[in-house]
Amino acid sequence: MRTWILQKWQGYARAVLLFGLVFNAIIFWRPTVDVFNLVKVTSLWITGIVSLAIWVIWAAERGAWLPRMRLFWAAGAFLAAVLLATLFSQDVGLSFIGLYHRYGGFLPFALYAAIGLTLVGLYWERPDRLKEIPWAITVACIIMTPLTLWQATKIQCTGNGPFCIPWRDSNGQPPSFPVGTMGNSNFAGGFMAMAVPMFLYVVLTAKGTVLRIVMAVLFVADLLALWFTQTRGAFIAVGVSFLVAAFLYRDKLPRWVRLLAAAGAVGAVLLAVEVLVHPGTKTAPGLFAHAGAFSPFRTGTFQDRGYYWITALRIFRHHPVLGTGPDTYYANYPLFRLAKDGAKLGLTITDKPHNIFLEYASNSGILGIGTYLTLVGLALAYGYRRVRQLEGTARLLLVSFMTTLVAYLANQFFSIDVPPLAVMGWVALAGVAVLADPGAVAAREAIAAARSAQGPKGMRKKKKVPGARSAAPYGGTRVLRQGQTRWLVHILAGVVALVAIAIGVRPFWADHLAHDGQQAQANQASLAVVRSTYLHAAAFQPLEPSYLSLAGSLDEAQAQSAQDPAARASSFNAALVRYRRALMLQPENVFYVMNIARVYTSWGSTDVSKYTAADTWWQRAVTQDPTDWQVHTQYANMLASWVAAAPTDAALRDKTVGQMMSVVRIKPQDAATWINIAKIYLLGGKDSEAKAAATTALTIDPKNTDAKAVLVSATATSGANPGAASATASSAGG
Secondary structure (H helix, E strand, O other): OHHHHHHHHHHHHHHHHHHHHHHHHHOOOOOOOOOOHHHHHHHHHHHHHHHHHHHHHHHHHHOOOOOOOHHHHHHHHHHHHHHHHHHOOOOHHHHHHOOOOOOOOHHHHHHHHHHHHHHHHHHOOOHHHHHHHHHHHHHHHHHHHHHHHHHHOOOOOOOOOOOOOOOOOOOOOOOOOOOOOOOOHHHHHHHHHHHHHHHHHHHHHOOOHHHHHHHHHHHHHHHHHHHHHOOHHHHHHHHHHHHHHHHHOOOOOOHHHHHHHHHHHHHHHHHHHHHHOOOOOOOOOHHHHOOOOOOOOOOHHHHHHHHHHHHHHHHHHHOOOOOOOOOOHHHHHHHHOOHHHHHHHOOOOOOOOOOHHHHHHHHHHHHHHHHHHHHHHHHHHHHHHHHOOOOHHHHHHHHHHHHHHHHHHHHHOOOOOOHHHHHHHHHHHHHHHHHHOHHHHHHHHHHHHHHHHHOOOOOOOOOOOOOOOOOOHHHHOOOOOOOOOOHHHHHHHHHHHHHHHHHHOHHHHHHHHHHHHHHHHHOOOOHHHHHHHHHHHHHHOOOOOHHHHHHHHHHHHHHHHOOOHHHHHHHHHHHHHHHHHHHHHOOOOHHHHHHHHHHHHHHHOOOOOHHHHHHHHHHHHHHHOOOOHHHHHHHHHHHHHHHHHOOOOHHHHHHHHHHHHHHHHHOOOOHHHHHHHHHHHHHOOOHHHHHHHHHHHHHHOOOOHHHHHHHHHHOOOOOOOHHHHHHHHOOOOO
């Protein structure tokens, strides 16, 4: 048993780890609500824990663990900062596991770090074997490429198989750009960009002319697939990684190549300044300002990114030490965003700042961003120092890991750290640590010196068989401990791994149950069965509020269609119970606040007393999202409905007009709200104010018949029938 562990288990751990890196990149699973990222992080959880447990058993048996590596201290400091930010988070549970669909909490961070640790433990004594990592990433790209190119043809499958996704965007149309196996073109392009250095390493080191040609063709196809994703951050990442590679190989490159690389870098910077800043002009040059949706020069999303980044900086300014907690940007974004952001985007609330540096700053403060920059800076510094001491494939391997890390940083300057991208950053860090960390290098040199000093003395010479290759014992790694098998350590590692896996797959199974509920609801199953399925999912993953919200929406819909007042009240109360429980899990989530406000608003149509509670909850919603014109509009519509039920309440009319004025202050061109303001004024007998509001609406929308009708009523003589005015005003908010 002991011999088997010593000889084989390192290979098993490497195989599981490599499989996990490939599988997480290519897997998606339709029988879950979150088709992409949940199954990816779950696959990383399983393979990461299994490979870590196997490595622990193997290392314990041979009595050799890890060298004293400097990057371990930097990585530990970063994880400690994230842990502190989690413990002092606005929402500890959320910061621990991460936001649904994103998974940027402390636990996923610890998982990625554990994968990096396992990689270091498996490869630090034999760094030449690190070439397996680029091959694994290349295999993932080779699998992704055909699907991405197929999606680029706009062919949509219509079957019900688990790997057939009739993907649609927010408008119900096929996505503009291929999403690959990632569910988002930015994520697909980002992964491919990070993989470019490793894929190129495989091409350059492939043995045999035929294999090299095949891999080169596949590399070109991968670049073509990357182009079709139209991910500008990925294009920048590839360009920066090539520039860094040229810098690291500047002693080997011809002078004209170095000059060309320098000119390209300067040109890229000037182009970026012209497109983004365009000094001296209000808009970008015509080529960029009027670029089509399929052009890499389109600038429409740059403004949105700017909003996200400014908001992250404002959050950081208010929470500078530990931030607000991992994955809590979504909760603070509505409160801290710019007024023009709320006017433009409304309830399109981003959950990430689309920049990992600003995300670390806002979520974990100066401690988080400071320790992360230290970790990355040390890794690149050690790599730069070491790369000049290496030659041949060893140097190329180190450069591939360094440029992968650079590509990751460049791409994530514009993107989101979802699991398949986040793990690439940690894999690149681990690869650089193995090859370049002074502690690992010194440990390998000490081992080599000890073996050299020992020499052949006391060793029995084996008869050499012609043509046979001599294999190093235990795969070229050392065995320092002799004695009996360490069963206690092995059993403990196995039990801990099994428990961790059992706990880690619960979110995946809960999401599968929620998907079953959605399918049952679509197939018009009984509401009791659907509700039970959603609540079963919520019980399986009690920290996730989405499933409670799904159950609440079911009760809310049932209440709205109920004719019996008692049944209606019962269903509304049931919906409120689910929504309140969801809100308890994420108290800063404005959508969960609006769910409760909406229930009371609907209930108020048959029970006017409920409008008071609706008013309270809508006030809370606008307090959490003060610059959002859509939240203010829904609040104003509720007040307008209340006015229709109590038309003689002057104070209520004034409050309604005040809320509608809040809407038009945020979004002055909202003709519908101006019309509603005119109707409320008309109801209160304020004809001149109603006339002014209706005139403003017609200025915005000259053909609006509703505004014309209100204007006619407002300009009528004082002897006009007030009942007609009341009838007109009662439709405000409709």
